Amino acid sequence: MSSSHLQVHKAALSNDWDSVSQIFEKDPELMTKPINYIGETPLMIAVGTNASHDFVRQLVSRVVDIGGAIDQLFVADSNGDNPLHRAAKIGNTIDAKVLVEQNPDMTQVTDRNGHTPLTLAAWHRNKDTLRYLLKVATESIPGAGEAGSSVYTGAAGGDLITLTIQAGFLDMALEIIGRHPDIIVEENWASKTALEILGSKPEFYRSGSSLGLWNHVIYSLIPLNKRSLEDAQVNIFTEVYNKFTMGFWKVCRYLAPPIKNIYDAKVIHFQSMLLTKRICATILEKADHDTVWKILGSATSAAVEYGVPEVLNKCILTYPDIIWYTDKPGRHLPLEAITQRQEQVYNVLWQSAAHKIFQATMIDEEQNENALHKAAKLAPPHRLNVVTGAALQMQRELQWFKEVENYIEPSFKEARNKSGKTPKETFIEEHKDLLDDAEQWMKDVATSCTVVAALIITMAFAGAFTLPGGNEDDGKPLFLNKGAFMLFIVSDAVALFSSTASVLMFLGILTARFAADDFLYNLPKRMTIGLVSMFVSLAATMIAFSATLSLVLIDKVTWIVAPLVVITCIPVGLFGWLQFPLLIELVNSTYGPSIFRQQKDRWVF
Structure with a gap:
């Protein structure tokens, strides 16, 4: 690194434009030239600080004034990031505005891994930056053709909506779906849709939140302005208090942070249910049977695995046949609910008229195991630890076994699986260590x-x-x-x-x-x-x-x-x-x- 490069590097880090202004006058190319080991330009370095805003503004203005190519402002480093990607990653909304003003189409440009600035902002949970980029993102790049040119379609659209949901920005997800409803059928890089991501997030729903007695009372008393929440505008959280009790709950919110946390949780629960309902309704309107089956099926499978009864219930009510969905041979929903020890989704499935048919007669063909064999297996570690102590864990396992035994076909109680064991023998073998610990x-x-x-x-x-x-x-x-x-x-x-x-x-x-x-x-x-x-x-x-x-x-x-x-x-x-x-x-x-x-x-x- 030359002395001039080192001086510019330090100036970009410290927001000191005046110290290098003369250097740039003598060597204008230095403003858009890589100056460090990983190929970062002065603009990239300054944007990365999220503090050298004056340096960024002056540099961009100087490049424009001397008639430099705008594309030179967006030179990528050796990692494939351009300055707008960097701004999205660190949440630098101020400099992102300066860059987008020069070329709005850069919101469409992907990095080496195929991520646009919008998906990067969602991935790194930079809500303000994501909100701004959603406002200015162009629908399509001029001259890019009809297919794959929008950040709301294809893998880019799938990444955008799923990462937004994973970040917990449910209000923004509602806004995106409201403006671009077709995005709900798009798959992300892992071939997952928005509804499947919701099905894997129990913390977004009331069933996945553990509230004590007093927290439950406060939760039930906190009012929500549901009409304002359902509007799904950008400022969706600004009018959520009931107008008659707004003053009181505002005071509680600022004086007692735990109350604010409970309020935030209640808003998330409402937003997640609203998002689930809208996605299910939109799928029925816009998709054919195969698409509906695939999207709702993958969502119900995720809901069973992670224990999200709200998503499972809504999917079944939307498309009742989805209860017969299997993502792999033998992985029927009731059998999977038993295997994963998800009692809340099991209770939802129990309400279906097919419950007894499923539980009494269905067999995992691959392992030759019926529902009682599934109940006899040891619960997954994350579900085994929901209760305290090995003794209570053993009790919970017995409760599951007895519950399934009550509804299984009598002949299945002595049926043998692929290993030649009955359900009772399987239970004893699987729980031997747990029994000793208990x-x-x-x-x-x-x-x-x-x-x-x-x-x-x-x-x-x-x-x-x-x-x-x-x-x-x-x-x-x-x-x-x-x-x-x-x-x-x-x-x-x-x-x-x-x-x-x-x-x-x-x-x-x-x-x-x-x-x-x-x-x-x-x-x-x-x-x-x-x-x-x-x-x-x-x-x-x-x-x-x-x-x-x-x-x-x-x-x-x-x-x-x-x-x-x-x-x-x-x-x-x-x-x-x-x-x-x-x-x-x-x-x-x-x-x-x-x-x-x-x-x-x-x-x-």
């Missing part, structure tokens, strides 16, 4: 909790014979007539009885046979009772201790009661914070509503 998990938890519960029994038992304040000559407790003493006695008795019950439950776990079927109900039930009893005993022990301190110190320290209440809450609260999530999950999976929530009064067709 047994060890149960034993570890039970052992630890037994030690804690036994210590509480010791303290509670000793406390009953070592009363606070001692006894009178006739053996009566000294503080018998005080209310705090009765609180001590009751809480100590509760601690003793509940901790004893806890120990018995945990001993019942440690001495269990740990057969696979025991993890469905018996072992989780014992674990639930043991944890609840231990929590009660711990809380009662803290209350008894606080009552004792109150009895002893109340005459000397009159204000002791309030601090004791606060201190007592600390260990109880810590136990609840650490163990309650597991306890709630245990109760919900064992006694709560089934994960298979079929709506028998609502049939898809």
Whole structure:
């Protein structure tokens, strides 16, 4: 690199036009000449900083003034990027405007990998730059012919709409489809359409979002101006609050970021459903049977694999025959839902009139496996880990097996697959390691909790014979007539009885046979009772201790009661914070509503 090249390079990085203006006057070709190792021009370097805006404006203006070829401004580097590609990648909208003003047709030019500036802006999630490029992108290049000349057709169109959706710019995707509805049938570089991408994005839909109790309440209360959202204009998010509560929710939005996150999620959920509906409706209007079958079929297959019941349901309602779609031999939708352990899409398929036909009689011809064989296989790791601990994972696997067993044709229960195994034999073999892990998990938890519960029994038992304040000559407790003493006695008795019950439950776990079927109900039930009893005993022990301190110190320290209440809450609260999530999950999976929530009064067709 020569000294002049080095000086220009540094000036482009630091937005220092004045220091190199004289150099460019002496050597105008240097303005459009590669000056570094990877073949970047001064313009490319300055655009890449997203800060040297004055340098870019001055350089472009100087090239134009001296009558230089506009094409020289868009010289590509050794990686195949021109300055507009670079601006799209880094989100440099200011310099992109300067470049597009010189040649709007450059929005059509692809890089070495076939990406236009629009697809690059979507790929790198630069929303403002993408919005601008969509405004100025030419429909076709003059003189380029009729075919393949638009950024909205062919692979370029497929890349544009799918990358826009993947980036989460659903408002812009609605705008693109509204202006260019034919883009929905275009495939991207991976042969995927917009609807198939939606089917692989559970986080865009309500079913894929995990909200706690309070977040769910806030979610239901936040209003959306749906009419404004459905307009799908560029500023689609500006009028989303209900006009009667806009002020209140604006304050909440700025004061409480979690509320803003919930609001943003709700908007995404609404936009994704609207986008799904519009794509399905447009496909029916514009495509023939083969195209509809291919697009909706690939979308339903993706929805089953990734667990997006909204997309699956809409596709089936749009084109009921799509329920018979298979992308590979034996990969029928219900069988795939069982294999992928997607209970939400399974519940949608259950609502179809073909459910029992599918589940009772359908076989994977390639592996000679029926639905119960599929349920007997170990769940994919990402679906196995949706619950905590190996024991609950084993319970979930048993729930799936029992659910499918209820609807399978009786003769299929003893049918043998390609490996010569029945569903039950397959289940035992596939879950051997998980069963060992579940047994060890149960034993570890039970052992630890037994030690804690036994210590509480010791303290509670000793406390009953070592009363606070001692006894009178006739053996009566000294503080018998005080209310705090009765609180001590009751809480100590509760601690003793509940901790004893806890120990018995945990001993019942440690001495269990740990057969696979025991993890469905018996072992989780014992674990639930043991944890609840231990929590009660711990809380009662803290209350008894606080009552004792109150009895002893109340005459000397009159204000002791309030601090004791606060201190007592600390260990109880810590136990609840650490163990309650597991306890709630245990109760919900064992006694709560089934994960298979079929709506028998609502049939898809």
